[in-house]
Amino acid sequence: MKRKIWFIALLAGICIGAAAAPEFGNPKCWKENSSGRMTITRGAEGAVCFDVKFRPGTDFWAYPEFSLPEGIPADANYLVFEVKMVQAEPEAGYRHAFVMFGYKGGVVAWTPAPWWQLQVIDLSLHKIDRPAAKALRIGANPNSPALRFLVRNIRFLEEMPENDAMQAAGLIGSKAPAMLFVNGAVPELRVREHFPGLSYEVFNHRGFRMARGDVAPDGRIRLPCLPCGYYRIALDAPGKRIQGTGSFAVIPDPAKRRTSPDSPFCMDAALNVVETVRTAGGPGGREEGVRRFVGLAGLAGLNFVRERIHQDRAEPRPGVYDWEFYGLAPRMLAGAGIGCTAVWHDLAPWARVPGRKYGRDLAAVYRFAKKLAETFRGQVSAWEFWNEPDTGYWDGTTWEFAAAAKAAFLGFKAGDPGIPVVNGGFAVNSLAVNAFPDDILRNDLAEYFDIFNIHIYDQLKDYPAIVADWRRLLAQHGAADMQLWVTENGTYAEGSAAEALPGSSNRVQSPEQEMVWAEFVPKSQILLRSLGAARTFTFVLPPMNEKHGRKEWGMIRRDGSARPAFAAFATLTDQLAAAQFLGEPDLGSGIRAFLFRQPDGSQTLAFWSESELDRTAPDPVGGIRPVHEFRRTFAIPASRSAVLTDLFGMSETVSPEDGRLSLTATRFPAYLSGGSDIPVRTPPVGTGAVGARMSGLDKSVVLSVVPSEEFTVGVRKNLLLLSAGAKERKVKLRVANFSEENKRGVVAVEGAVPSGLPGAIELAPFEEKEFELRLPAGLPAGRHELVFGGLFNGRRISRLVLPVVVSAPVAETPLLPGSGDPVRWRKNSSGAMTIAWDEREKAVRFDVEFPPDTDRWVYPEFMLPDGFPEGTLGFSFEIRTAQAAAEKPDINLVMLVEGEGEAGKSHHVYYTPSCGEWRENFIELASFSPGKIRQFRIGMNPRRGKVTFFLRNIRLHLAGKGGACNKK
Incomplete structure (x- = not known):
C-alpha cells in the first residue's frame, strides 16, 4: 500500500496553502498557550521556535496550540514530528511532557531532550479520538523559569514512517570498549563520516551541556576530561538532518574500586548461550566475543556472574565428552578472577524421553553432574540443576523432577564435594498460583540443595511479599534459614521496545526506555539485598531479544555500546560492593533509604524518591516514561561535609548548615558517603546460611516412579489421573543407590498402599532395581496420595510423593450448564473479539484480531455465580486452535478467579495447547476451594495478530462421577 500523508484544511486562510495543507511550519498558525510569556518565531533548521519565560x-507550563477544526482523518494511524527542547536549568528536569489532542481527543506523554529526536505516536495504540481532536498541542511542564523548544516536520501518516534522517549513534564510534572510559582518561571519539561544518554537543544524563565544539577534519572528537557519568553526544551540520545521539560513559576506575568476593551485586552473563556474544567478536569469532564480554564484566565491577553449561554439546553421545564450546566462558571468567554459578538445564537428545525435554535415566543425570563438577572444579563456584522448571523448561512431572534433582545433587557433590548446589530457579512468584515448588519440596528436596534460588521479573512494590512467601515455604520444609539467591532479575516496566532495528524483526529500546532500566537496576539490587538476598543477578549482560523481538534485554546494545544501566551498575558496585548492609533509615514519606558500612568503618547512604517504578504496575506496552523526577527534599544531622554521588558516578562535596545536611532525592538512586551516623528504623535482614537441610536421611538412595499408559498426567504435571474403570493400574518403582556402599533395606508406602511391594532390597554400589506395583482396585473417586519412603542400612531415605485423582469414565460426566452458550461468555482481550456458536464444530468460537505493536492476550470469561458444585474434583474441556506447532502461543492459561471482574485471588493453571487438533485438558480443583471459584477464563497469549479457537464439552468431574484425560 502506498503511504498516505494527510494535510488538514484549516479555516484561517493564512494557514492554508495551495493544496489546503496545514502549515505546521508557519509560526502564525500556532496559538500561544502557556502560563508564561510565549513568543513564536520561525527558527533555524526549518523549525518553529517557541520561547517561554x-x-x-x-x-x-507551555503547550502551544495548532487548530484542527475537522479533527484527525479516520485513516490516519500515526502522528510524527521532530523536536528538541532546552530549559534554563537542564538538570531541573520536567514534571510532565505531553502531546495533547484537543480537550477530549486524548493525551500522550513524551520525554524532552536537548537534541533532535523523532517522535512517533501510534494513534490507535493510545486510543486517540480522531474526530474529537480539534487541536494539537505539543509541550511540557519544566522545572525552571525559561524554556525553548523547536518542532519541525509534523505529519499525520497512514503507515509507520521511514526515517530517512541520519542517526548520530550510527556516526559515532570509539576504540574504547563499549564506549566506556575509565575515570581520569581523556575521552576520544571519532565520526565515521565527516561533513563540512560538523559540530558536536555533549550532554550529561540530565540534559546539561558539558562540552561543545567542531569535529576535526580527520573525524576525531577529543573531549575534555569529564567526571564519572553517562553522556550523550549530538551532531549537527549545515544542510544535514541528524537525529538522536550517540552515547558514552565515564566509569569508576576498577583499580581503585572497593570490592569483595561476597558482593551481592551480580549479573547473568550467559556468554555461552547468547548468540550476540559470538557476533560481537567480529573477525575473532566467538572466542574474541567471550573475551570482550569478560572484560566488560570486569569494568562493571562484577566478582560473580551466572553461566550455562548444557549436555547437548558437552556429551553428544553417552560417555563421550567435548568441553570446547561450553568450557570457554568459565575458563576466561576464572582467568579474570570472576566467579560463577553455572546452570545445567538441557539434556542431550539421547538422554531425553522421546519428544520431551526431560529424561528418566537418573544414572545418566548423576554421571554428567559428576563430570561437570570434576571438569570445572576451580572455575565454577556453584552448580544449579535446571532453569525455571515451573514455567515449562521441565515438561515432566514434579516427582520426576525431584528424583532427577536428587541424582544431580549427588553427582555434583561426588565430583566436587565442597561445591554448593543451587536449586533450579523458580520463576512464578505467586505460590497461590504456582504449586510446583511445594510439590517438589514435599519430596524432601530441601535435603538436596544448599542455596535457594528464585527469579524475579515482578514489580518492585511486590518484592517484600514475594520474598516473604518463599521464606514461608522454606520454613514449612525445614529450611527457614537457607541462603537466598535471585539468579535472574529484570523488569518489563519500560514497555515494548519502541524503535525498529533496520533489517531485523528485533526492536530496540528508546533512550527513555533505557533510563527506566538505569533506574531499575540499582533499585532492584539494593531492595533485594535489604530483603535478605545474598546474591542478585541482573539479567543480562549481552544484548538479546524475546517475545518476537518486542522485548529487548542487555546491558550492552547490539551496536556494542553500553546502555546507561551499565554505568549505573558500575557506580553501584563502586559504592557498595564491599559494604555491609545496616538497615533502613526513615527519611520521610516517599523516600527510600538504605544504610551501609564500608570496610574502613565509614557509612554510605543509598537513597531515592519513589516513582511510578516503585509504586505502580506499568502498562505492558507503553511502559514508564521517566519525565517526572519526583524531587523530594530531606535533611539529616551532620557535623562534617560528605560526598554525594549520583546514579552514574558524578560526585560533589556537600556541607552542612546549622548541623544539618539538606539533600534532594529524585527517582534516580544516589549515594552519600562520609556523613554522620544515621539511625536506622528497620534493622537488617540476615542472608541465611549455605547448606542443605540436615535430618539424618540417607540421601544416596533415590526413588522414582514411572506410570503405565493407563494413567494420564494433570496439566500442572503434579498428579496422575486414573479412570475408576481402569483394570491394570500399574506403575514401575525404581530404587537407585548412588553410593560406593552396598545398601540393604525396604520401601514402604503411606496412603493407598499398592500391591507388589518387594521385601528386603539389596543394592550394589550404583545399582538400580525396578519393581512393578499395582494400585488397589477399590480406590474410591477422589484425590489420593501415595507417599513412598523406607529404611536402608538403618537410615530413612527421602520421600517420593505421588498424587492420584480417580474418577469415572468421561461419558458419565455432566456438561457444565450454559458453557455451550456463546451469550454466557464475556469478552476479555487486548484485541477486537467476537464470540459465536459454530455449528460445524459444535463448539463456541472465539475470533480475535489485535492492533499492531500491542501486548496480545485473549481470555474469555465464564461466570459461576455459585461457584463449582460441592465435591468437584475438577473440570475438563476440549480446545482446538487453528495453528501450527511453531505458532503455539507463548502462554496458555486457565485462570480460576475467586471473585468477579479483576477482583479476588486468581489461580493460573497452564494447559496443553492445541496445534490444529481437538485436545482435551483436565483442570484439577481439589487443591483449591472449588466453591469459591466465581469465574474462570480459558485463553492464551498468541504470537499471531489474528487467532481463532474453539471450546466445547466443558464437563464437571465430581466425586463418584466423571473422568479425566489429557489426550488427543
Missing part, C-alpha cells in the same frame, strides 16, 4: 512562583 515564566514568572517565579507560578505553575510552569
Whole structure:
C-alpha cells in the first residue's frame, strides 16, 4: 500500500496553502498557550521556535496550540514530528511532557531532550479520538523559569514512517570498549563520516551541556576530561538532518574500586548461550566475543556472574565428552578472577524421553553432574540443576523432577564435594498460583540443595511479599534459614521496545526506555539485598531479544555500546560492593533509604524518591516514561561535609548548615558517603546460611516412579489421573543407590498402599532395581496420595510423593450448564473479539484480531455465580486452535478467579495447547476451594495478530462421577 500523508484544511486562510495543507511550519498558525510569556518565531533548521519565560512562583507550563477544526482523518494511524527542547536549568528536569489532542481527543506523554529526536505516536495504540481532536498541542511542564523548544516536520501518516534522517549513534564510534572510559582518561571519539561544518554537543544524563565544539577534519572528537557519568553526544551540520545521539560513559576506575568476593551485586552473563556474544567478536569469532564480554564484566565491577553449561554439546553421545564450546566462558571468567554459578538445564537428545525435554535415566543425570563438577572444579563456584522448571523448561512431572534433582545433587557433590548446589530457579512468584515448588519440596528436596534460588521479573512494590512467601515455604520444609539467591532479575516496566532495528524483526529500546532500566537496576539490587538476598543477578549482560523481538534485554546494545544501566551498575558496585548492609533509615514519606558500612568503618547512604517504578504496575506496552523526577527534599544531622554521588558516578562535596545536611532525592538512586551516623528504623535482614537441610536421611538412595499408559498426567504435571474403570493400574518403582556402599533395606508406602511391594532390597554400589506395583482396585473417586519412603542400612531415605485423582469414565460426566452458550461468555482481550456458536464444530468460537505493536492476550470469561458444585474434583474441556506447532502461543492459561471482574485471588493453571487438533485438558480443583471459584477464563497469549479457537464439552468431574484425560 502506498503511504498516505494527510494535510488538514484549516479555516484561517493564512494557514492554508495551495493544496489546503496545514502549515505546521508557519509560526502564525500556532496559538500561544502557556502560563508564561510565549513568543513564536520561525527558527533555524526549518523549525518553529517557541520561547517561554515564566514568572517565579507560578505553575510552569507551555503547550502551544495548532487548530484542527475537522479533527484527525479516520485513516490516519500515526502522528510524527521532530523536536528538541532546552530549559534554563537542564538538570531541573520536567514534571510532565505531553502531546495533547484537543480537550477530549486524548493525551500522550513524551520525554524532552536537548537534541533532535523523532517522535512517533501510534494513534490507535493510545486510543486517540480522531474526530474529537480539534487541536494539537505539543509541550511540557519544566522545572525552571525559561524554556525553548523547536518542532519541525509534523505529519499525520497512514503507515509507520521511514526515517530517512541520519542517526548520530550510527556516526559515532570509539576504540574504547563499549564506549566506556575509565575515570581520569581523556575521552576520544571519532565520526565515521565527516561533513563540512560538523559540530558536536555533549550532554550529561540530565540534559546539561558539558562540552561543545567542531569535529576535526580527520573525524576525531577529543573531549575534555569529564567526571564519572553517562553522556550523550549530538551532531549537527549545515544542510544535514541528524537525529538522536550517540552515547558514552565515564566509569569508576576498577583499580581503585572497593570490592569483595561476597558482593551481592551480580549479573547473568550467559556468554555461552547468547548468540550476540559470538557476533560481537567480529573477525575473532566467538572466542574474541567471550573475551570482550569478560572484560566488560570486569569494568562493571562484577566478582560473580551466572553461566550455562548444557549436555547437548558437552556429551553428544553417552560417555563421550567435548568441553570446547561450553568450557570457554568459565575458563576466561576464572582467568579474570570472576566467579560463577553455572546452570545445567538441557539434556542431550539421547538422554531425553522421546519428544520431551526431560529424561528418566537418573544414572545418566548423576554421571554428567559428576563430570561437570570434576571438569570445572576451580572455575565454577556453584552448580544449579535446571532453569525455571515451573514455567515449562521441565515438561515432566514434579516427582520426576525431584528424583532427577536428587541424582544431580549427588553427582555434583561426588565430583566436587565442597561445591554448593543451587536449586533450579523458580520463576512464578505467586505460590497461590504456582504449586510446583511445594510439590517438589514435599519430596524432601530441601535435603538436596544448599542455596535457594528464585527469579524475579515482578514489580518492585511486590518484592517484600514475594520474598516473604518463599521464606514461608522454606520454613514449612525445614529450611527457614537457607541462603537466598535471585539468579535472574529484570523488569518489563519500560514497555515494548519502541524503535525498529533496520533489517531485523528485533526492536530496540528508546533512550527513555533505557533510563527506566538505569533506574531499575540499582533499585532492584539494593531492595533485594535489604530483603535478605545474598546474591542478585541482573539479567543480562549481552544484548538479546524475546517475545518476537518486542522485548529487548542487555546491558550492552547490539551496536556494542553500553546502555546507561551499565554505568549505573558500575557506580553501584563502586559504592557498595564491599559494604555491609545496616538497615533502613526513615527519611520521610516517599523516600527510600538504605544504610551501609564500608570496610574502613565509614557509612554510605543509598537513597531515592519513589516513582511510578516503585509504586505502580506499568502498562505492558507503553511502559514508564521517566519525565517526572519526583524531587523530594530531606535533611539529616551532620557535623562534617560528605560526598554525594549520583546514579552514574558524578560526585560533589556537600556541607552542612546549622548541623544539618539538606539533600534532594529524585527517582534516580544516589549515594552519600562520609556523613554522620544515621539511625536506622528497620534493622537488617540476615542472608541465611549455605547448606542443605540436615535430618539424618540417607540421601544416596533415590526413588522414582514411572506410570503405565493407563494413567494420564494433570496439566500442572503434579498428579496422575486414573479412570475408576481402569483394570491394570500399574506403575514401575525404581530404587537407585548412588553410593560406593552396598545398601540393604525396604520401601514402604503411606496412603493407598499398592500391591507388589518387594521385601528386603539389596543394592550394589550404583545399582538400580525396578519393581512393578499395582494400585488397589477399590480406590474410591477422589484425590489420593501415595507417599513412598523406607529404611536402608538403618537410615530413612527421602520421600517420593505421588498424587492420584480417580474418577469415572468421561461419558458419565455432566456438561457444565450454559458453557455451550456463546451469550454466557464475556469478552476479555487486548484485541477486537467476537464470540459465536459454530455449528460445524459444535463448539463456541472465539475470533480475535489485535492492533499492531500491542501486548496480545485473549481470555474469555465464564461466570459461576455459585461457584463449582460441592465435591468437584475438577473440570475438563476440549480446545482446538487453528495453528501450527511453531505458532503455539507463548502462554496458555486457565485462570480460576475467586471473585468477579479483576477482583479476588486468581489461580493460573497452564494447559496443553492445541496445534490444529481437538485436545482435551483436565483442570484439577481439589487443591483449591472449588466453591469459591466465581469465574474462570480459558485463553492464551498468541504470537499471531489474528487467532481463532474453539471450546466445547466443558464437563464437571465430581466425586463418584466423571473422568479425566489429557489426550488427543
